[in-house]
Amino acid sequence: MPSSAVVWDPALLAYDLGDDHPFNPVRLDLTVRLATALGVLDDVPLLAPDPAGETELLRAHTPEYIEAVRRAPMAGHDVGHGLGTPDNPVFVDMHDASALVVGSTLLGARCLVEGRATRAVGIAGGLHHAMPGHASGFCVYNDCAVAVSWLLDQGFDRIAYVDTDVHHGDGVQAAFYDDPRVLTVSLHQHPFTLFPGTGYAAETGAGEADGTAVNVALPPGTGDAGWLRAFHAVVPSVLERFRPQILITQCGVDSHAEDPLADLSLSVDGHRRIYRTLRELADTHADGRWLAVGGGGYQLIRVVPRSWTHLLATVLDRDVAPSTPVPATWAEQVREKAPNAALPGTMTDGGADSFSPWGDGDDDPVDVAVRETRRAVFPSYGLDPDDPRD
Numbered sequence: 001m002p003s004s005a006v007v008w009d010p011a012l013l014a015y016d017l018g019d020d021h022p023f024n025p026v027r028l029d030l031t032v033r034l035a036t037a038l039g040v041l042d043d044v045p046l047l048a049p050d051p052a053g054e055t056e057l058l059r060a061h062t063p064e065y066i067e068a069v070r071r072a073p074m075a076g077h078d079v080g081h082g083l084g085t086p087d088n089p090v091f092v093d094m095h096d097a098s099a100l101v102v103g104s105t106l107l108g109a110r111c112l113v114e115g116r117a118t119r120a121v122g123i124a125g126g127l128h129h130a131m132p133g134h135a136s137g138f139c140v141y142n143d144c145a146v147a148v149s150w151l152l153d154q155g156f157d158r159i160a161y162v163d164t165d166v167h168h169g170d171g172v173q174a175a176f177y178d179d180p181r182v183l184t185v186s187l188h189q190h191p192f193t194l195f196p197g198t199g200y201a202a203e204t205g206a207g208e209a210d211g212t213a214v215n216v217a218l219p220p221g222t223g224d225a226g227w228l229r230a231f232h233a234v235v236p237s238v239l240e241r242f243r244p245q246i247l248i249t250q251c252g253v254d255s256h257a258e259d260p261l262a263d264l265s266l267s268v269d270g271h272r273r274i275y276r277t278l279r280e281l282a283d284t285h286a287d288g289r290w291l292a293v294g295g296g297g298y299q300l301i302r303v304v305p306r307s308w309t310h311l312l313a314t315v316l317d318r319d320v321a322p323s324t325p326v327p328a329t330w331a332e333q334v335r336e337k338a339p340n341a342a343l344p345g346t347m348t349d350g351g352a353d354s355f356s357p358w359g360d361g362d363d364d365p366v367d368v369a370v371r372e373t374r375r376a377v378f379p380s381y382g383l384d385p386d387d388p389r390d
């Protein structure tokens with residue numbers, strides 16, 4: 001049985017963009033409370049991270065930007081670097097809180113490198129939009145890019161990053177676009193229709209890294225079955241050929257039908273199926289090494305806590321049955337914070353977690369995306385884009 005590390009400290013709740021901002025840390029708090037109430041975290045030590053230091057932040061960011069983040073709370077107007085915008089408002093202790101998020105993902109990576117665990121999960125991480133010199137899409141520092149860079153220095157030279165957030169994982173892709181040692185895969189709502197407007201199938205990597213950026217641009221409205229059909233048509237084959245030594249997954253849950261910021265249509269059952277699939281892929285193709293982080297997700301009460309409880313449970317091999325009732329103790333805690341919220345009764349949305357595989361002769365709306373992506377990258381791996389067996 002693989003050992004699993006869980007990184008969590010309530011200090012991570014300090015990454016708080018404000019009460020009116022969609023990225024509200026209550027989603028993390030309610031997730032940990034739900035997982036605890038269900039017994040998922042019983043006897044599991046929660047590892048508290050230290051903030052990432054300057055040396056680590058410089059792996060993904062410019063010195064000018066880091067200095068701007070440090071000074072932003074005192075600087076007043078015209079901070080620049082994407083800071084002080086509606087998406088990325090300046091907040092007290094912004095640098096320290098953001099560095100702690102990076103530290104949480106680094107701690108997970110460190111556990112795997114030091115052999116303390118084969119899997120690690122930190123739901124506070126996943127800030128995949130942050131760029132070297134500017135904040136973007138609610139993300140100040142790119143914990144994913146820092147962790148990948150650090151792992152490269154620990155001797156890993158085939159790292160796979162798979163991003164299941166509804167938004168394109170643009171910051172991580174950009175950081176390693178010309179690095180053949182890092183495979184970035186992102187499935188997301190089509191960039192015509194959603195921030196950040198990148199993530200086309202034609203973005204495949206540069207130079208000798210051509211083929212190591214993989215993008216699947218899904219049509220709005222895609223549900224569990226379509227998402228899983230597209231994933232299975234692309235990702236397992238690429239991972240099998242890339243042969244990663246470690247799988248890192250950004251597990252944003254803003255792909256849910258009830259998410260207020262995007263237009264895919266997944267359920268918590270679809271999310272649960274995705275996590276079980278990622279676990280299986282890590283076991284099959286990455287020597288079991290799996291580092292999972294959070295990401296987006298803005299239905300703070302009905303969706304994020306349940307989906308990420310399933311994530312924690314999956315990493316810990318303590319899978320929670322979909323029919324499991326939501327504990328009354330958790331519901332009481334939620335009502336204290338949000339008296340009028342409609343609460344879920346169980347750990348399922350009643351969604352089907354089955355799908356029909358690509359190549360079955362049906363004409364699913366996601367098949368356009370599947371064909372585009374396979375034709376863009378499969379030849380780089382010696383795979384036939386038009387043969388469903390590949």
Ligand SMILES: [Zn+2]
Pocket residue numbers: 165166167252254295296297
């Ligand atoms: Zn997102």
